[in-house]
Amino acid sequence: MKKPTLASLAAELKVSRQTVSNVLNFPDRVRPETRRRVQEAIDRAGYMPSAAARALRNQKAMVLGLRLSDPRNGISGSFMDGFTHALVTLADKQGYRVVLFPATTKAEEVDKLVELRRTLAIDACVLTDTWIDDDRPAQLLELGVPFAAFGRPWDATDHGRWVDVDGRAGAREAALYLxxxxxxxxxxxxxxDGSPVGRDRMAGWKEALGLSDAEALDLVLESDDTVADGAANMSLLLGRGVTAAVCASDSLALGAHTVNRRRGRHGVSLVGFDNTPVAQAVGLASMRQPVADVARIVLDKVLQQLDDEDSAQDGVLLAPSLVTREPEG
Structure with a gap:
């Protein structure tokens, strides 16, 4: 038996395709008797409009916009890759696609999102890499573009449309473990680089150890997020009598690990962040961020807004978990 179509229903009822379409989409435009006859035929045939037709009718693209994350090194970059993969997979299960686009600045990102929304190429968007003085959420709210952010509003009005990982709690747990x-x-x-994420993690380390600003000063080293800098930092910290370190990333932890190996230092003395494949390969303890949960809640927040633009939104802070390992060598 052939699947019923708009055309086949119209031919059976000897009405126009537009009449059948109006019964489905704008029933008030059709005379009651015709509407009843068409609706009965639709119900009898079990006709279901296609997803594409529903999208057109509702002026929905069934697409979410996401800026390609800024390039990171091959270790730390795997975390955002994991978030993107999880978001795309979860969105697909809800019938949505995620379109990725490049932007060199946050202003350019907003411009592209607004244009994509204006042309109905996307229904909503997801923001990442939130920062201090980040005005993207305020602009999108003003312009009526639905969004949710992976990252909290660090120094702005809390819009509630965000999910983040509690790096402060994670660093605190890492320090207490050591x-x-x-x-x-x-x-x-x-x-x-002044990253609010890095500062948040440093605050957690400091709290766990009960350090004053003066006491913490000699125990903190900040640098680029590279393995080489992690190695240089570890050498300096060892010279200051440090025996262990909490690292803001697995990249820094890996560099520190190479110094420990060269000096014959064994046992657990480092905790990194993100639980990357590199940390797993060399046996480094690391804080695992619940990337799949972040993606799921971000998507839920976006879909809530598309169902009800006035839906109440509260930010969600998720706890990371410590993964312990014995380092190789």
Whole structure:
């Protein structure tokens, strides 16, 4: 038996295809008697409009916009790759596609998102890499573009449309774990780019160890997020009597690990972040971020807005988990 179509229903009822379409989409435009007769035929045939037709009728593209994340090194970049993969997979299960596009600045990103939304190429978008003085959420709210962000509004009004990982709690747990192993002088390796994420993790390390600003000063080194800088930092910290370190990334932790191996230092003395394949390969302890949960909640927030643009939104902060390992060598 052939699947019923708009054309076959129209031919059977001897009405126009537009009449059948109007009954489905704009029933008030059709006379009651004709509407009843067409609706009965639709129900009898079990006709279902296609997803493409529904999208056109509702002026929905069934597409979400996402800026390609800024390039990172091959270690730290795997985390955002994981988020993108999870988001695309989960969106697909909901009938949505994710379109990726490049933008060199946040202003360019907003311009492209607004244009994509204006032309109905996307229904909503996902923001990542939130920063201090980040005005993207405020602009999108003002322009009526639905969005959710992976990353909290660090110094702006809380719009509630965000999900983030509690790096402060993660670094606190990492520092306490190293102290439980007997380490007393525990350093911190962070980033020198002013990243609010890095500063948040440093605050957690400092809280766990009960350090004053003056006490923390000698135990903190900030640099670029590279393996080479991680190695250089570890050498300096060892010279200051540090025996262990919490690292803002697995890249820095891997560099520190190479120094420990060269000097014959064994046992657990490092905790990184992101639980990347590299950390797993060399046996580094690391904080695992719940990337799949982040993607799921971000998507839920976007879909809630598409169902109800006035839906209440509250930010969600998820806890990372410590993955412990014995380092190789």
């Amino acid at each position: 102290r439980s192993l007997g380490h007393e002088r525990i350093g911190f390796m962070g980033w020198s």
